Amino acid sequence: MTVKTLIVDDSDYMRQMLVMMLKKITIHDILQASSGAEALNILQTQSIELVLLDCVMPKEDGFYVLKSIRSNPNISNIPVILVTGHADEDIIARAKQIEFRADGIIAKPLSLSTLEAKIRSVLTAKSRIK
Numbered sequence: 001m002t003v004k005t006l007i008v009d010d011s012d013y014m015r016q017m018l019v020m021m022l023k024k025i026t027i028h029d030i031l032q033a034s035s036g037a038e039a040l041n042i043l044q045t046q047s048i049e050l051v052l053l054d055c056v057m058p059k060e061d062g063f064y065v066l067k068s069i070r071s072n073p074n075i076s077n078i079p080v081i082l083v084t085g086h087a088d089e090d091i092i093a094r095a096k097q098i099e100f101r102a103d104g105i106i107a108k109p110l111s112l113s114t115l116e117a118k119i120r121s122v123l124t125a126k127s128r129i130k
Helices: 012-024 036-045 062-071 089-096 112-125
Strands: 005-008 030-033 050-054 080-084 104-107
Touching: 005 012, 005 036, 012 030, 012 112, 030 036, 036 050, 036 062, 050 062, 050 112, 062 080, 080 112, 104 112
Parallel strands: 005 030, 005 050, 050 080, 080 104
Antiparallel strands: none
């Protein structure tokens, strides 16, 4: 898969794990952000095709970032998969709300097969697989 991907997570360890997993499924064009503010800056300056976004981060959490993405017409159509260690019903319901419209949600700990299946599903739905 050739898809420019942005990983947004405040955990260095989690970002590195996601990078290794993405490379195993042949996604090599990967950018990383350790905060919501950094992610939004990258999204304004780079042509990103997929975002893997942690829900729980200090300051600008994943929902703030997702709402900012969806409210900006220049980047509103980028597929966003929320990655969370708190996949309870409230998080899932919030992710589906109109102002957020997450394309997918995955619970930590991640498996390679689950990550790959979710990415393929989201990109197919958005017609982004190249």
